[in-house]
Amino acid sequence: MFSLINTFISTLSQESKNTLITHEIKIPEVANLTFDYPSFLRVIDMLCIDLAVKDWFAHPNYGKISYTSTQIKLLLSILTTHLLHNSSFIDTLKISHTTIIKTTGTTSDIILDIIHQIPKTTKNCFSNLKEFQYNSDTPIMEDLFLKLSQITISIERICFTIYKNMTNSALTLLKSQRNLKELTIQYHIMYDILIDQKAVSTFLDKSN
Known part of the structure; x- marks a missing residue:
């Protein structure tokens, strides 16, 4: 899940990335992607997205020991909006x-x-x-x-x-x-x- 959330975050607009950075949320470094992955999304499971985002924050590779509910809500909102707007x-x-x-x-x-x-x-x-x-x-x-x-x-x-x-x-x-x-x-x-x-x-x- 960590890699998947990394991939989706990397497809965000620069404006969205800047918003995350302002709230001290790290932007992962992902090499050039082969596909527009959000466009292939056909299933939205809000529980899975919720758990995946929380796992992403808690993952050892994220590099932060603590995070806030505000950061979680912000990333959930930006990511879900992005996925919905970019899926056909x-x-x-x-x-x-x-x-x-x-x-x-x-x-x-x-x-x-x-x-x-x-x-x-x-x-x-x-x-x-x-x-x-x-x-x-x-x-x-x-x-x-x-x-x-x-x-x-x-x-x-x-x-x-x-x-x-x-x-x-x-x-x-x-x-x-x-x-x-x-x-x-x-x-x-x-x-x-x-x-x-x-x-x-x-x-x-x-x-x-």
Whole structure:
């Protein structure tokens, strides 16, 4: 992961690199790259990006013993924005919005900020999104689902692992998809809820 993050950082614009340097984040020295690696990215897994960035900071080759949450958030934000803007399209989006992740990182908030900047009518990296996975043990991010429903209508597979009940925003996301083929809804075991009738009805209506 250390080498991968090094590679992605090396593809940042000079302006982004200068921002990192201002916040005392080292810029790795990477030889001329053969490919434009971010353009080949098809899967965005925010948990993996979160862990990879933290591992990068903690790696012995990084050269610093300590780092701050501000530095982590900054690199996560700049790197995720860069990867999304330079990928021709994202096929799969995975977001974990759990108590542990919220305590140690801010990836779900970062992806929401990025998505909010995408105009409704503009073709974007999520225009051809095929799979969306969302894992949360806290209340659903209403704004995230509503915004996704506005910028993509091509999702075929949705997997929710959620806290308590489905919400109207989640149902709006389901209804907006024109080719939804597979829906999985799981609830965290602490809640005695086995099935969500509204979500199932929405899916069945779209299947008819």
